[in-house]
Amino acid sequence: MEPGAPLSAQVTYAQVEAAVQDVGLIVMGAQHPRVSGAKQLNGGTLILLGTGSEFWGTFETSPEWLDKQPHPIDRWSTRIVQGLAQDLTGTAYFPFGGPPYTPFIDWALKSGRTFSSPVGALIHDTVGMLISFRGALHFEQEFDIPAPTDLSPCIDCPAPCTTACPVGALNAQSFYDVDSCHAYLNTADGKSCLTQGCATRLACPVSVGAGRSQAQTAHHMKAFHPS
Numbered sequence: 501m502e503p504g505a506p507l508s509a510q511v512t513y514a515q516v517e518a519a520v521q522d523v524g525l526i527v528m529g530a531q532h533p534r535v536s537g538a539k540q541l542n543g544g545t546l547i548l549l550g551t552g553s554e555f556w557g558t559f560e561t562s563p564e565w566l567d568k569q570p571h572p573i574d575r576w577s578t579r580i581v582q583g584l585a586q587d588l589t590g591t592a593y594f595p596f597g598g599p600p601y602t603p604f605i606d607w608a609l610k611s612g613r614t615f616s617s618p619v620g621a622l623i624h625d626t627v628g629m630l631i632s633f634r635g636a637l638h639f640e641q642e643f644d645i646p647a648p649t650d651l652s653p654c655i656d657c658p659a660p661c662t663t664a665c666p667v668g669a670l671n672a673q674s675f676y677d678v679d680s681c682h683a684y685l686n687t688a689d690g691k692s693c694l695t696q697g698c699a700t701r702l703a704c705p706v707s708v709g710a711g712r713s714q715a716q717t718a719h720h721m722k723a724f725h726p727s
Contacts, residue, residue: 511588513645516547516637519588523580524558525549525634528624529611530645536610539603545639547590548604548611549581550624551632553711560715573634573719581635590637604633612648618659619700620675625649628707629661629700632720653706664703666690685725694721 517527528550533541559565564576574596585592595604608614608622614631617623624631662672666689669681684690693699697717701707 510641510643511590511639512643513545513547516588519584520547520549521554523584524551524555525580526552526554528627528631528633529608529613529648531607531611531648532642532645534642536612538610539606541638544641545643545645546607547637547639547645548607548633549584549635549637550627551634551710551712551716552627555632556713556716577634581637585637588637588639590639593636593638595633595635602636604636607636608633612650615652615654617654617661617704618672619661619670621661621670621701623653623704623706625651625653626706627710628653628704630697630702630704630707630710630712630717657705660703660705661700664700666693666699670698670700682725685721686727694718694725697721 513530520527526549527547529548531538531546532544533546534543538546559573559576562572562576564572564579569575574594577594577596581592581594584590593602593604595602605622608624608631609616613625614622615625617629621629622631623629659672661670665671665681667680667684669677669684671677685694695718696702696714697712698721
């Protein structure tokens with residue numbers, strides 16, 4: 501298929517997956533809202549998109565990264581996912597740009613591939629706790645999609661995520677103490693989290709599946725804790 505050439509209305513999952521991979525993203529879940537009960541949608545097919553191991557290399561050469569302007573990943577995501585929606589005859593949605601916000605957490609949990617972890621953060625069946633949803637595509641037609649695992653990777657896991665945070669900011673009792681997290685990141689010891697990534701998310705055995713580079717992790721941490 502020539503770049504920018506729209507597909508027919510009878511798009512298939514394989515076509516969507518191939519187009520998504522071509523731009524450096526991965527499919528992180530698929531569902532039929534009629535069956536899943538996804539908020540805001542009544543029918544058709546919903547495909548959730550996120551970053552995988554190929555994302556950062558693609559993104560680093562993009563105009564959004566090179567222009568050094570704010571929110572480069574969101575701007576890249578807007579351009580890329582809207583382009584996919586146009587080419588694939590779908591509608592683009594994003595987890596940013598609100599309020600009001602699109603119900604991505606609801607969509608993720610109803611996809612059968614994303615679950616709640618013991619510390620409250622979301623966990624995905626292939627990228628673990630290093631989740632970065634960049635958008636979603638909704639199609640009016642209901643086409644065949646792979647059956648989800650519907651099985652949380654936390655089952656039978658010793659849950660190293662519950663003890664990995666040096667200050668207990670992410671834990672099984674109170675879930676997320678944001679103030680403690682930011683305070684720790686301001687200390688000398690907290691610099692390792694800023695450059696290498698959140699210790700809790702990295703402790704998840706499934707997170708290795710994200711294939712995330714240290715440069716991408718550092719960028720996300722700087723966006724979370726800019727000071």
